[in-house]
Amino acid sequence: MQRATRRRPRVWGALLIAAVPLAASAAAAPDYPTKPVRIVVSFAPGGGTDIFARAMAQKFSQAWGQPVIVDNRAGGGGNIGSDLVAKAPPDGYTLLMTTNAPIAINPNLDKVPYDPMKDFAPVSQLAVLPFLLSVHPSSPAKSVSELIALARAKKGELNFAHSGFGGGAHLAGELMKQMAKIQMTAIAYKGGGPVMTALAGGQVDLIFLSIFTSMPMVQQKRVRPLGVTSLKRSPVLPEVPAIAETPGLEGFESDLWYGLLAPAKTPPAIVNKIYQETQRTLKELEPQFEPQGANLVATSPAVFAKTIKADLAKWGKLIKSANLKPDK
Numbered sequence: 001m002q003r004a005t006r007r008r009p010r011v012w013g014a015l016l017i018a019a020v021p022l023a024a025s026a027a028a029a030p031d032y033p034t035k036p037v038r039i040v041v042s043f044a045p046g047g048g049t050d051i052f053a054r055a056m057a058q059k060f061s062q063a064w065g066q067p068v069i070v071d072n073r074a075g076g077g078g079n080i081g082s083d084l085v086a087k088a089p090p091d092g093y094t095l096l097m098t099t100n101a102p103i104a105i106n107p108n109l110d111k112v113p114y115d116p117m118k119d120f121a122p123v124s125q126l127a128v129l130p131f132l133l134s135v136h137p138s139s140p141a142k143s144v145s146e147l148i149a150l151a152r153a154k155k156g157e158l159n160f161a162h163s164g165f166g167g168g169a170h171l172a173g174e175l176m177k178q179m180a181k182i183q184m185t186a187i188a189y190k191g192g193g194p195v196m197t198a199l200a201g202g203q204v205d206l207i208f209l210s211i212f213t214s215m216p217m218v219q220q221k222r223v224r225p226l227g228v229t230s231l232k233r234s235p236v237l238p239e240v241p242a243i244a245e246t247p248g249l250e251g252f253e254s255d256l257w258y259g260l261l262a263p264a265k266t267p268p269a270i271v272n273k274i275y276q277e278t279q280r281t282l283k284e285l286e287p288q289f290e291p292q293g294a295n296l297v298a299t300s301p302a303v304f305a306k307t308i309k310a311d312l313a314k315w316g317k318l319i320k321s322a323n324l325k326p327d328k
Contacts, residue, residue, distance in 0.1 A: 032092055032270050036067040039260075042081030042098045044074040047191075048212050052127065052258050053097040055288065059281040070097075077166060078102030079112050086114035090263040092270035096120070100257050101167050104311035108319045109166045110326050116312065121271050122304035123260040124278045127294040130230035130255050131172045132214040133243060134223040135206045136199055144227045144246040147206065148180045156183035161195045161204040164188055165326060169195075169208040171315060172229050172254035174322045179249050199223055210256050211236070211293035229254040236293045259304060271301055 037060065041053045050072060057068040073081035082102040088094035103116045114120075133144065141147035151158050162169040165188045177184055187204060189195045192213035199207045200222045207223075211234060217223045218237070227243035228234050231253050244252040260278060262271055282296045289296060299307065 032273055033064050033066045035093065036069055037064070037093050037095065038069050038071050039095045039097050040081045040085050041070055041072045042074065042078035042096065042102055043072070045072050048129075048210060048256075049097060049099055049258060052289070052294075055285055056097070056126075056260075056278075056281055059284060060277060063277055063280070077106055077164065079106055079114075083113045085261065085263055086119035088263045090121070090265040090267075092262060092266055092274065094263065095123070095274070096261045098259060098261070099168070100259070100311055101164075103259065103261070103308055105166055105168065105171065105315045105319075107312065108316040109324060116308060119264050120261040121264050121266045122301045122308060123262055123271055123274050124301065125297055125299040125304045125307055126258045126260055126278065126282060127289065127296050128230070128255050128257045129210050129212055129294050130228040130234055130242075131169050131208045132211045132218070132225050132237075132240070133172075133176075133206060133208055133227045133229070134199060134214060134218070134225045136202055137221065137224050138202070139205070139224065141206075141226065142224070144241070144243055144249070147226060148182055148246070148248075151180070151182040151184055156185070158205040159185040159187050161187045161189055161198050161207045163192045163195050163209065164190070166319075166324065168254060168256045169210070171318060172208040174324065175252065175254050175318060176243065176249070178318065178322065179252060196223070208254075215292060234293055236291060257307075259308075275301055 039053050039057055041050050043049045050070070053070050057070050061068040073084055078098055078101050082096060082098060085094055085096035106112050107116050135141055135147065141150050160173045162173060164170065170186060170188065173184065173186055189198060192209050195207050195209050196217050198204045200217065211228065218225050225237060225240045227241050227246070228237065229243055229252065231242060231244050233240065233242050243249055279298045282298045286296055
């Protein structure tokens, strides 16, 4: 069996170079925060984004000596919570915890009430999680190559489930369709739970779902994982290949990320102070989240801004070529 690829290098050491100027900037805002901080989560309670936000909020509160409140504002595929923060006062007391969907995908699908590049001050990309491509244990496909061959033999009869139109899982399937030159029908469900139930019940042929949500069913052997959507294998499932290892799908990548943003024009000293605390917090949260498939990255505000810009271009190109349009 092919040996698992080592995870990407840690970024903590590389970020030490930036620590000195950040410390100097943070010194300009020594009193922040002096009142409760609100972290708006653009999705419903109980999901991965919410769980991650609450873990971070607890650590922030302990460090700052101020309450840090998680405020779930679900709806519109994450657009409602994102818009609330985009229009909030730029003082560091209202932050956004979200995924790449509202920031880098939704603006390419339809008109949104905010500009992802102009209305936010990126603080840090927090974690990156691959999606997992899985089939029912009874499926004849035991590899991604075999699944592609099956899709070609079935000539468009296969269907894949995902947790919402335009989300990263949906686009992972569309990306595979495009790169492998196959036809499959996408079926949207409202959340990861129904997606797993549909596959386990044999109602769909395959699914794309975050590794975080997929792991319980994988461990129970109720589904068969075929590949992860990251460029390299996941340390928690080292025996499962990256889809990018499949001939013809080199370069395939469609990860889910969590990020922290503030309203545009938030003072850089405050952004940097939040970022410094984010670095410390993520180090402490590694034992809790990395065994579940999350790669905690803590990228700088500047690097996170570049990630958002690159993702906007990448998914915009795919959405246009696949002619994806939301139902009105």
